[in-house]
Amino acid sequence: MENINKTFGKVEAVSNVSMTVNNEEILGLVGDNGAGKSTLVKILSGLFRADSGKIYFKRKSVKITSSTKAMDIGIETIHQETSLVDQLTVARNIFLGREPTKKIGFLRKLDMDYMRGESTRLLGRIGLKKVSPDSLPPALSGGEKQSIAIARAMYFKASLLVLDEPTNHLGIEESERVLEFVKEAKKEGTSSIFITHNIHHVYQIADRFVVLRNGKKVGDVRKDETTIDEISNLIIGRGIGA
């Protein structure tokens, strides 16, 4: 992303922010509430349009005008508690927006057998063998739901995962499961942007950190060149060593 700007009325949500994500890298995008993280993510996932700036994906300039467009080029976004639809079964949720169909006469019917079969395999792969593809999300834990959302992105071969506060509202064990999953995705060649205001969650898995404050980028550091205290200080705007 290069020189991204976004304003809402007189409020400058994102101001001249540039950042890159490398191949097979987990980037921690951190900042306090209102720092501009979510706005940046929404621009990347096609929910908002930037006022100015450019986005390059795999070295090519792209225009992300909708969520469909973002998914088509390989960017999958996972939001905090809202990734699954409670009223749809797990199988229907996994394939939501990309439902396979089969022809019956002149009609096209959902291919439920295929959806169930693939979902069962996917659930098995991520260690949720006990979860039926016919389960409803309210019957699952928060961590299970997020794991399914991440696995869905991996299934559709996303090149970039955008995780918007995925560990919010999760307990320690559930958060661990989600973090493990992000590492798993990296092993399979998927890069991630992990957005959080909780540095402790992302510190253990991220390779690099971009820090936002008041809509501006105030830091871009590799993990091996910094400490958790330094990043915390950048987030709240205290001088290093203060």
Next chain:
Amino acid sequence: MRRYKKIPEHPYRSVLDKRKSKEASRLTLLYPAFGIGRPFRYLLEKFTLHRALIPFTLLIVISLAFDFVNPGFLSAMNLGNMFPYISELGIVAFGITFLLACGELDLSVGAVFGFCPIVLFILYNDRVMGFEPAFILVLGIAALIGLANGLLVTKIRIPSFLTTLGMMTAFQGLALYVSHGFAQTTFLTESPIKTLLVGTFKIGDFTLYAGIIWFIVLMGLMYFVLNDTKFGNWISATGGNLQAARARGIRTDRVKIILFILTAVLAAFAGVMDSIRVSSAWPTAGQGYELEVIAMAVIGGTSLFGGRGSIIGTVLGVILLRFVSNGVILAGLPGLSYRIFVGLTILIMMTIHVLMERRIRRES
């Protein structure tokens, strides 16, 4: 054990599977007052799995009760008399079921039901145009009303309750204005479409209107769309979790606009059917139907808050409310009191649905 395997994909199956695995059923603990045991638990699980069983059971009970009080209730003649009303309101209720499932509602269906036939027969009776083009024109007008509703809700972001309340009032007023408050005769109509819409046929002792065929065909089609197609999935996702649906690339505004258009066109279609069958188009026709069709859908198990729709449930809701209105009169109760019983039926059904929903959430 086997009975769970027989059940096809169902949203609450996992909840029941979870429960099944536990040594002591929590349901038994939840209903100690019944002394319970297996039969009750089995029934309760069936009812939880198949929400439409609730209106279905009530339908059987009240049919037998009304027939006991007045043996003419289940006669071919009485049932035949009820079918036209069932099919016309049912067609409107199908559209409402879709809209409720996607998280919106439409209070203007009753006004469209009355307004479109008025326009059609003014044009036809005044020889402005033939029946067929006028019929197509009013369906087009209905589509535009639906489009306007959809655009106001999705683009201007006025809640659908207020948008369609305004639209309802405007078109009720317009129907009175263009007709000068008088009914239009419809019996002069000569057209093959008339036969298609309200032709009659006999099966044994039953005299049936073509409306029932439309009702059955639309029921099958809409059931298929809601349960077995991509679009049906998108409707439930839009109503169930708008943000998640958008994030998956579903054009939720487009889904809503299409459903507003569909609902209005179905209301106009049913209105024309009704006006030809009763030989006159009244400017006040359809008033009060908007709430009745919402009640029909909701007592059939469709959620008022979006995400879940049931076409079979709506069919049962339509029949149930019609049976109550008709049965109360045949049972010799004062004719003017029938709305009390309709209201009570709605309250009872909603109480059962809400209690069951709460139970399921607690279980999961």
